[in-house]
Amino acid sequence: MTILYLMLTLLIFGVLVTLHEGGHFLVARLNGITVNEFAIGMGPKIFSHVSKKSGIRYSVRALPIGGYVSMEGEDTESDDPNSFLNKNVWRRISTVFAGPAVNLVVGFLCMVLLVSMGANLASTEIHSFAAEGAVSNAQLMAGDEVVKVGSTSVHTGNELTYEIMNQGYKPVDITVIRDGSTVVLEDVVFPTFEDSGATFGQYDFYVVAAPKSVGNVIYHAFWRSISTVKMVWDSLTGIFSGRFGLQSISGPIGVAEVVGEATKSAFPIQNLVYLLALLSINLGVMNFLPIPGLDGGRLLFLLIEAVTGRHLDRRIEGYINAVCVMLLLALIILVGVKDIVNLF
Numbered sequence: 001m002t003i004l005y006l007m008l009t010l011l012i013f014g015v016l017v018t019l020h021e022g023g024h025f026l027v028a029r030l031n032g033i034t035v036n037e038f039a040i041g042m043g044p045k046i047f048s049h050v051s052k053k054s055g056i057r058y059s060v061r062a063l064p065i066g067g068y069v070s071m072e073g074e075d076t077e078s079d080d081p082n083s084f085l086n087k088n089v090w091r092r093i094s095t096v097f098a099g100p101a102v103n104l105v106v107g108f109l110c111m112v113l114l115v116s117m118g119a120n121l122a123s124t125e126i127h128s129f130a131a132e133g134a135v136s137n138a139q140l141m142a143g144d145e146v147v148k149v150g151s152t153s154v155h156t157g158n159e160l161t162y163e164i165m166n167q168g169y170k171p172v173d174i175t176v177i178r179d180g181s182t183v184v185l186e187d188v189v190f191p192t193f194e195d196s197g198a199t200f201g202q203y204d205f206y207v208v209a210a211p212k213s214v215g216n217v218i219y220h221a222f223w224r225s226i227s228t229v230k231m232v233w234d235s236l237t238g239i240f241s242g243r244f245g246l247q248s249i250s251g252p253i254g255v256a257e258v259v260g261e262a263t264k265s266a267f268p269i270q271n272l273v274y275l276l277a278l279l280s281i282n283l284g285v286m287n288f289l290p291i292p293g294l295d296g297g298r299l300l301f302l303l304i305e306a307v308t309g310r311h312l313d314r315r316i317e318g319y320i321n322a323v324c325v326m327l328l329l330a331l332i333i334l335v336g337v338k339d340i341v342n343l344f
Helices: 002-030 089-117 157-167 214-241 252-264 268-288 295-308 314-342
Strands: 035-050 057-071 121-129 145-149 172-178 181-188 192-195 198-201 205-210
Touching: 002 035, 002 057, 002 089, 002 268, 089 214, 089 268, 089 295, 121 157, 121 214, 145 157, 157 198, 157 205, 157 214, 214 268, 268 295, 295 314
Parallel strands: none
Antiparallel strands: 035 057, 121 145, 121 205, 145 172, 172 181, 192 198
């Protein structure tokens, strides 16, 4: 079954990466950039067709692990006036930007579907406490509408839950609206639990259900998407700060385990949709990071060019990208080995 879950995970990654590359492809075409090939999958070709109208090769390749768009002059010099390199910098920026932007949009649409499938929407107003003597009840009260956890504003019950998990492992200030007035409750204490070597806060109350309408579904989906972007960022900063260890990072094998758990749960469809939203948003955020070898690194170089009016030396950019890609591949291998070891 693990092999089946791994195949499903690779298919999910493949679809998300193909959508990502589709964003690059469509905007490149709109910008008049010469595209040599649009490939689904990697490795040897199993199907290929060259358009007589555009000259673009469309291919399906053997390994279902993504895809790519090959643009003329993307990484090498070219005399083609419509090559990537010879287009103005803002057209190149929009082409590079489009890939991760599509992933964020797909993540948001998945969140809309997920929220639509739920029976209720969760507000940030406290209804009651989970048990008599609940820890946070020392300061929080039923009827409080929570508007901030620490310095982070919360708009939905899901955001509230996440921020308490993320920040509530230690005393944290909670801002509420109580009887029409804004009140800051200092050093509110929540119960805690440990997972993968890290400590998290645990909310110990129930919230009031929000009315379900088209507007509210979009509102909750938007803020859940924003919260997921923040969660990805918090995870990265947590790893670099030492709060989260290597065991918190997962590659395709680790994700396959999560997929397996999702399909066995009481709500498999909802869990898979959430996982799809999370992976898509994660892919978008990661590709926006200003790291050479990723779209964000290329955007950084292009923004420098837009400010200075000068191309960065292609050889220097190539060396920087090559080194960073090697480091990223080393990290992927390390995480993969860790996930395999965890299977036994």
